[in-house]
Amino acid sequence: MADRGADRSLEHSFPATPEELQGSRDCLRENLQAWGEDDRIVQDVVLAVDEACQNVIRHAYAGDPDGRIQLRVERRDGEIEVWLRDWAESSDPRCLERGRDLDDVRPGGLGTHFIRELMDVAEFVEPPDGRGNLLRMLKRT
Amino acid sequence: MRQSVREELGSVIVRFVGEIDLEHSPEARRTLLDSIGRAPGGVVVDLEAVSYIDSSGIASLVEAFQAARKRGTRFGLAVVHPQVLRVLELSRLDKVFPIHATVEEGLGA
Numbered sequence: 113m114a115d116r117g118a119d120r121s122l123e124h125s126f127p128a129t130p131e132e133l134q135g136s137r138d139c140l141r142e143n144l145q146a147w148g149e150d151d152r153i154v155q156d157v158v159l160a161v162d163e164a165c166q167n168v169i170r171h172a173y174a175g176d177p178d179g180r181i182q183l184r185v186e187r188r189d190g191e192i193e194v195w196l197r198d199w200a201e202s203s204d205p206r207c208l209e210r211g212r213d214l215d216d217v218r219p220g221g222l223g224t225h226f227i228r229e230l231m232d233v234a235e236f237v238e239p240p241d242g243r244g245n246l247l248r249m250l251k252r253t
Numbered sequence: 254m255r256q257s258v259r260e261e262l263g264s265v266i267v268r269f270v271g272e273i274d275l276e277h278s279p280e281a282r283r284t285l286l287d288s289i290g291r292a293p294g295g296v297v298v299d300l301e302a303v304s305y306i307d308s309s310g311i312a313s314l315v316e317a318f319q320a321a322r323k324r325g326t327r328f329g330l331a332v333v334h335p336q337v338l339r340v341l342e343l344s345r346l347d348k349v350f351p352i353h354a355t356v357e358e359g360l361g362a
Contacts (some may be wrong), residue, residue: 130276137272137305155336162307166275222308222344229343 263294273310285317295327
């Protein structure tokens, strides 16, 4: 999670539980607003990060309340880069490719679709020590 | 998230306040499904004070909408916050749910 010339950055670490999501959204939202990002950019990044955190909580940690999530956000001219780290079992990187047919109206399965729609890049990369998962997302601003 | 449920002339108005996310969507889902069972005139979901919704909240609305349709009960959303409307649009559900400008309009639909 290298800081490649970021003029602003945020690092936030929190337990991987549903109860922590509101606080993590508030933290991210407040920082993006303080950095002067447009409302639409703030909304898009907050929703995409929230959905990615949900995937970690529900699927990677499978509800294990002892898991942790580490969020790092770096702002550069023209882009916001997000790194989301967990220490769960490795995720199948193909899970980001699976969308669902939106004409099939049914509950569930929308989170990955939101991430792909809202961010310009979403990809799993190799974590520094090979443990867990590291999701990189990029939003061009 | 907070919620209130009131009845008017056989219809049920469910009002949510705050953010409907992974923590709160199970409660929202239960409230909506309970309301459908006792609302012969239909259910209107007042979203004026909901500033954020995620995929789990959308899933709760979809499940309630489908349960209502199965029973032949009217189900609509009212006073949808622009940010919530954007999430509905992303899901292409803005064309599926009846969306009303006011709760009163939803009751009269």
